[in-house]
Amino acid sequence: MGTTPTEVMAFPSIRAIVRDNGTAEVLVAGNSRVVPAGDSVQDLRTNALALIVGEAQTLQRPVRVRIEDPEGHGELIVHPDNRIESVSYDQRQTRRRAEAPETTPTTAAPAIIETVPAPEPVATPATASSVDARSWPPGPVAAGTVPVPANPEPQTAVVAGEAAPTRRSLKETSFLVSAPVLEPATRGWRGALTRLGLRMAPSEEELSEREDVRTVSQHWPGPRTIAVVNRKGGANKTPTVVMLSAILARYSGAATVAWDNNESQGTLGWRTEKGSHDRSVLDLIDSSTELLSPSTNAAEIAKFVHHQTADKFDVLRSDENEEGDHEVTAEEVDIAHQVLTRYYRLVVMDSGNTARAANWRRMIDHTNQLVVPVTAIEDRAEAARLTLQTLESRGGHDAELARGAVVIVSESTDAKRSMSGDALKRARDEAQRIADGFAPFVRAVVRIPYDPALVNGPIRYEALQPATQRAWLTAAAAVAQGF
Structure with a gap:
């Protein structure tokens, strides 16, 4: 069976170059490896593939x-067991001889992935004699047919009276290394051997983590707004806001604010550090004219937000008036969002439980990426489903957000407290059932293991267990891919 090219990572960058002067080289992450000489171009191809198979085995x-x-x-796709798959191959357009008759041009066939049958896998690095280079290049292809391997010797066509071109343009080459160098392993037994002086390639797990870090570390043009929503209380909305804000702020370095957009009084301020003042979103709205003035210094925003010293993001609290007599309006959401997107590149919005509230609906209007947290309890999952269904039924921007949502499923806390083996298994099974149920309807679903550091008190990234940190990094990468 062939391999889908998108399933194979393009890192490190590998190029194989065979020249008509009898030389060849393989470039791995910009580092050149000389290919042993051969008697023909096909020999050079085989020798180059031997080096690449060795890289795949490493x-x-x-x-x-x-x-x-x-x-x-x-x-090509090159496998550690010597299988070679041809993904695409474009033949150079050669100039016809002056006396050659005119022919009707043919339409190029679509790219067809061809798998060359593999010899028995070997444990030792590949050699030139062990590599089947028939996939490089494929022969002529007719539309809808499987390519027939062919290895003709190159023929240089020339126009009568002209010499064959022997030089390439300087525009086609560069001495700069464009691909990043693959750093050695830092984790597990591979990392231990690297520290002992034996340079080891990173594992698939470490490469996956590096890719997630790269994703959340990128900067994007313009501000982005994330809305974290679920109609049901206790669905992990506030912990989700805190963790996404912490990871994105830590890795990207982008100015990030977590905004408690509850229509009355939310809990985000209770789960995060409090600054040296008591100001909330209402104070920011009252000072919006000053904050939006071109002459106002960027540091003035600190009067209204509460900085998280370890996790590097700010918090805009909801109104904490004990009387609770003010509900945030749609117009006030517009004003606060305009202020925050002037001072921050990333706005992560917590929300209340009423999808009909004016501030909830206006939040959705400003949202670029929707996140739906849910604990592995059926009523929380049902509330999440109804939230997505409501947005989808509204059509337009709301429906697009629902289809592109990221659902984050956290394991139930009740089973963990009992520490019963059966209860733990039931909690994991229920989390998987809920995750599988959402998967066909949204862009991504991520599972988060139970962690006592998320249950009570202020939430801090460093307090989480390593497995929980890794799961939240995956969740943040899934969210950032929507930017």
Whole structure:
């Protein structure tokens, strides 16, 4: 069975170049490796593939390879067990001889993935004699057919009276290394061997974590707003707001604010650090004219938000008036959002439980990415489903947010307190059942293990267990992919 190219990571960048002067090289993350000489171009291809198979065996996974030779260029998938798959190959357009008759041009066939049958896997690094290079290049392809391997010797066509081109333009080359160098392993036994002086390639798990870090560390043009919603209380909305804000602020360095957009009094201020003042969103709205003035210094926003010293984001609290006599209006949401997006690149909004409230609906109007947290309890899951259904039924922007939502499923806390083996299994099974139920209807679903540091008191990223930190990093990467 062939491998889907998108399933194979393009990291490290690998290129194989075969030249018509009898030389070849393999570039791995910009580092050149000389290919042993051969008697023909096909020998050079085989020797180059041997080096690439060795790289795949070192990484213990398939690798993607860009190939270039005198006949054309394309892409291969090379497996550790010597299997070679041809993803694409474009032949160079050669100039016809002056006396050649005119022919009708044919339409190029769509790219077809061809899998070359594999020999028995070997444990030792590949050698030139053990590699089947028939996939490089594929022969002529007719539309709808499987390519027939062919290895013709390159023929250089020339126009009568002209010399064949022998030089490439300087525009086609560069001495700069464009691909990042693959850093050695830092985790697990591979990392231990690296620290002992034996450079080891990172594991798939470590590469996956690096990719998540890269995703959440990127900057994007313009501000982005995330809305965290679920009609039901106790669905983990506030912990989700705190964790997403902490991870995105820590890794990206972007100015980030968590905003408690509850219509009356929310709990975000209770689960985060309090600053040296008592100001809330209503105070920010009252001072909006000053804050939006071009002459106002950026540091003035600190009068209204509460900075999280360890996790590097700010919190805009909801109104904490004991009388609770003010409900935030849609117009006030517009004003507060305009102020915050002037001072912050990322706004993460907590929300109340009423999808009909004016401030809830206006929050959705400003949202770029929807996040729906849910604990592994059926009424929380049902409330999450109804929340998504409500948005989808409204159509337009609301429906797009629902279809592109990220659902975050946290394991129930009740089973963990009992520490019963059966209860733990039931909690995990229920979390998986709920995750599987949402998967067909949203863009991503991420599961979060139970962690006592999320249950009570102020929430801090460093207080979480390593497995919980890793799961939240995955969740934040899923959210950032929607930016």
